[in-house]
Amino acid sequence: MFEAPVQRVIDDLARLPGIGRKTAQRLAFHLLHIDEADAMRLGHAIIDLRKQVRLCVRCFNVTAEDLCVICREPRRDPTLVCVVERAQDIAVIERTQEFSGRYHVLGGAISPIEGIGPDQLRMRDLVARIETEGITEIIAATNPTVEGDTTALYLARLLKPLGVTVSRLASGLPVGGDLDYADEITLGRALVGRREL
Ligand SMILES: [Zn+2]
DSSP states (O other), rough: OOHHHHHHHHHHHHTTTTHHHHHHHHHHHHHHHHHHHHHHHHHHHHHHHHHHHHHHHOOOOOESSSSOTTTTTSEEEEEEEEESSSSSHHHHHHHHHOOOOOEEEEESSBTTTBBOOOOGGTHHHHHHHHHHHOOOOEEEEEOOSSHHHHHHHHHHHHHHHOOOOEEEOSSSTTTSOGGGGOHHHHHHHHHHHHHOO
């Protein structure tokens, strides 16, 4: 319907989550009308994001260096590790200001329907960390969903024989949702009131 350079941007924007064709069209025409410098900055920011950002060699958080900003922080308690499904969940936990340990990003949750088993997640990397970093407690902060609960129980079975305590966020979180549906106060309470699995 539009000239190729316009249509291409619309098509690419429409592939992003939560953006339908109408919004994609509106955004494309918005980009045509803003200052050229602003549009260029957005383009370069996306390029830099993909070129410079990689995964932390320790916890698999996103980072621009070998170790992420949390792993680089010397005051963090290395014996306490919060296990999350996705890197963006780290920001959700950090906002509660109730957690001072490190993280481990699994890369998803166990889901037989989607064919995701423990081998598709970063379980082995976590076991290796427990053996080398002196970790004594793991908090399973997977989502309050069937998959998240299954993953937490699997973590408990896998890690308790290694001598670590495995705990789960306390109830009060919205069931079936993602962690980021919870407000900071609820999530902070769930962290403090975590129970051993
Ligand atoms: Zn890290």
